[in-house]
Amino acid sequence: MDQHLFNVSNNSHSHGFRHLSTDSIRIFLIGISSIDINRLIECTTKSLGYRFININDEIKSKIRGNNENDSDSFRKLQLNTFMSILENLNNINVIIWCGDNLIDTVEIRDILRLQKFVVYLNQIQNNTIDNSTFADNNRRTSINIHNNYENRKLVYRQCSQYEFCILKDENDWTLIEKHLCYFLKTITNNKRRLKSDPSFFLSLTSNNLLTVDKDKFQSIVKGCDAIELRIDLLDSYDIDFIGQQISYIRKNAFLLPIIYTVRSQSQYGKFINDEQLIFHLLTYGIRFGCEIIDVETCWNDTLRYEWLNKNKDKHANIIGSIHAEKFDNIEQMLMKCSHNGLADIIKIVINSIDIKYILQFTSICKSFKLESHQNILSLCMGNKGKLTRVLNVFMTPVTHPLLSYASAKGQMSVEETQLLRQSLGLLESKKFYLFGKPIEHSLTQLLHQTGFDYFYLPYNYELCETDKFDMIESIIKQTDFGGASIAMSLKQFPLELIDYVNESVNITGIMNTIVKLDNGQLYGDNTYWKAIYTLLDNILVKSIRSEYNVLILGTSGMARTALYTLKKLQFTGTIFLYNPRNPAKAKELAKDNIIAVNEQSFLENQNIYLIISTLPSISTFTFEEKFFFHQTNNLPILFDVNYVPYHTCLTRQAQKFNCRLIRGIDMFIEQRFEQFQLWTNKVHLVRSLLEQIVKQKYDELYIQSFDT
Known part of the structure; x- marks a missing residue:
């Protein structure tokens, strides 16, 4: 299976993060208050599952009983x-909103400087409405910065280690919340583990991204796994200007890691050879939460190792880079680029036209091994070095025709590189299939082919409408077979055709995915349960997984999949299992906290929080209306696994009673995402794109046509 630049878990929402130890996380947020900012922080805290403390509210409650109004008392x-x-936080994850005036107290500023995670929320002043709780200057302890925004920003930065910049004129606060959640997860988690597998990063050459059209930018980054922001090529090195460039990337290429680079003139860049200034600018990369920082090897050891040791436990992966015409001792340069094991990636680049030396250089770099196991990126600039870009698999730098110029001679686009690899036999064509009958209206092909094309992969996804297993067997034995989806209509797939399967297949009796591994073996999986897990994880929050009950309708393989998922979610409440057509079948699955239900009336007053319907789409089953009136808490959520048709009898009834719905189309998309992840490990980079395309087509086929 192909792997992505960062090692990611099976849950595609995880974005590759590995949680820190069980130690609690304290995040202090500072910045100018406004109604929008306050709401942003509250929503972000809720999304992350942290406790929220607004210190201004705490102080305000104490002022009411305090008659002393002088500044010293305040x-x-x-x-x-x-x-x-x-002193009373105990062992909890918490976000503490300090607002804008707490930094007026000298002792608090000193305490904040000692904290691990203090984040300055930087919103451009003309977007900011000062809505501070304490606007009265008599109540503010003076450091003479009340009316000077720039001075105030300086103090915010002195008190913080990190900075979250809000893009100028951005009013989509839901999007800002999404980005802030990602930012806080990034800085509070360990470094992402890097994978030494096929990946590209786009080397930007724009001097100001704020002038670049959004659609053009998204075309430029197509197929890339990361983006290099070349600070040395920007119009300004002002911290606010750099922060806005990063915010632009986050908005228009969310989840693409940022490689933060200040390339000096001695290393074929534009920045002056001033190592003090360069390391000062590199600190901005850490501050803004960039995932990868390029640290040139050419600078003096004292300054270099001081900076590296100071930041070695931070979130960012480090590239140790060197660029030169040629090296007398290639191994020695590779060792130097490792920064004594403090670098996570080695980047070594030559600018030679000597083919013999280029081949020697490539061979040495490919065979070079370090105990610290850094990934090595080895390239040669110029036309004669293009082959090194084809042979370099990990983090190959690329350009794009829409950029005004390439950052290095010989750079190619993702598409050009992939085509060359394919022509040289380094990237094999593969065929993927949907097996089943009938499948002519399935949206599976649209989703997977769009994803393959986005990454310029020579993969074709085809529909194979059949229920003949001998035909399927002949296809999966072909050398260019890459994998397959199996429709629900194709029941009892013969597992003897597969080398080994995930445990979920054996437990649920469903296999809907085949993956051809690098060693040629065939692996079978059930991605339905992973899709259900993703959809329910945020709904069944941990605090209610023992307090509420779940009802599953049906006893098919999909019902067993739902039971398997609830077990994986560590759901300990009661699970009622009811098969309206044949209630006795539920007894076969009843055990532990699973109770078989014989009559619908038994379900009244049972505190049911969630209903999962695995009944066929043609089922006419509905509840007696008193069922909805007799629930002891809120109306239950209905999760109907059928995605065609859009409306079932049960979803119509649930809508009538204003129940929240999780529709089958959402599960369809999620389980196909899981398949794409198994085949490419890149799904999180295209989730939004694929979901938008599939839902648009689904709307045309099954919603608009039904309504008309």
Whole structure:
């Protein structure tokens, strides 16, 4: 199976993060208050599942009973409240909103500087409405910065290690919340594990991304696994300007890791050879949450190792890079690029026209091994070095025709590189299939082929409408077979055709995915349960997984898949199992916290939070209306696994009673995402695109046509 630049878990929403130890995380947010900012922080805290503390609210509640209005008393109240909160946090993950005036107290500024995660929320001033709780200057302890925004920003930055920039004129606060969640997850988690497998990064050459059209930018980054922001090529090195460039990338290429690079003139870049300034600018990369920082090897050891050791436990992976015409001792340069094991990636680049030397250089780099196991990126600039870009698999730098110029001579686009690899036999063509009958209206081909094309992969996804297993057997034995989806209509797939399967297949009796592994073996999986897991994980929050009950309608393989998923979710509440057509069949699956239901009336007053219907789409089953009136809490959520038709009898009834719905189309998309992940390990980079395309087509076929 192909792998992505970052090692990611089976849950495609994880974005490759590995959680820190069980130690609690304290995040302090500072910045200018506004109604929007306050709401943003509250929503972000809820999304992350952290506890939220607004210190200004705490202080405000204490002021009501305090008759002392002088600034010294107020400063003392601020400090005492702040210290009291810190002393009583216990072992919990918490976001503490400090607002804009807490930094006026010197002692609090000193405490903030000692904290691990203090984030300055930087919103451009003309977007900001100062809505501070304490606008009265008499109540503010003076450091003479109340009316000077630039001075105030300086103090915010002195008190913080990180900075989240809001793109100028951005008013989509849902999007900002999404980006802030990602930012906070990035800085509070360990480094992402890097995979030494096929990947590309786009080397940007724009001097100001804010002038680049969104559609053009998204075309430029197509097929890439990361984006290199060349700070040395920007119009300005001002921290706010750089922050806005990063915010632009986050908005228009969400989840693509940013490689933060300040390329010096001695290394074929544009920035002056001033190592003090360069390392100062590199710190901005850490501050803004960039995932990868390029640290040139050419600078003096003292300054270089001081910076590297200071940031070695931060979130960012480090590239150790060197660029030269040629090297007398290639192994020695590779060792130097490792930064004594502090680098996660080695990038070594030559600018030679000597073919013999280029081949020697490539051979040495390919065979070079370090105990610290860094990934090696070895290239030669110029036309004669293009072959090195084809042979270099891990993090190959690319350009795009829509860029005004390439950042290095000999750089090619993703499409050009993939075509050359294919012509040289380095990238094999593969065929993927949907097996089943009938399947002519399936949206599976649209989703997978769009994804393959996005990454310029020479893969074709075809429909194979059949229920003949001998035909399927002949296809999966072909050398160019890459994998397959299996429609629900194709039941009892002979597992003897598969080398080994995931445990979910044996437990649920469903296999809907085949993967051809690199060693030629065939692997079978059930991605339905992973899709159900993803859809339910946020709904069945951990705090209610023992307090509420779930009802599953049906006893088919999909019902067993739902039961398997609830077990994986560690759901310990009661699970009622009811088969309206044959209630006795539920007894076969009843055990532990699973109760077979014989009559619908038994379900009344049972505190049911979620209903999962695995009944066929043609089922006419509905509840007696009193069922909805007799639930002890809120109306239940209905999850109907059928995606065609859009409406079933049960979903119509649930809509009538204003129940929340999870529709089958959502499960369809999620389980296909899981298949794409197994085949490419790149699904999180194209989730939004594929979901948009599939839902648009689904709307045309099954919603608009039905309504008309």
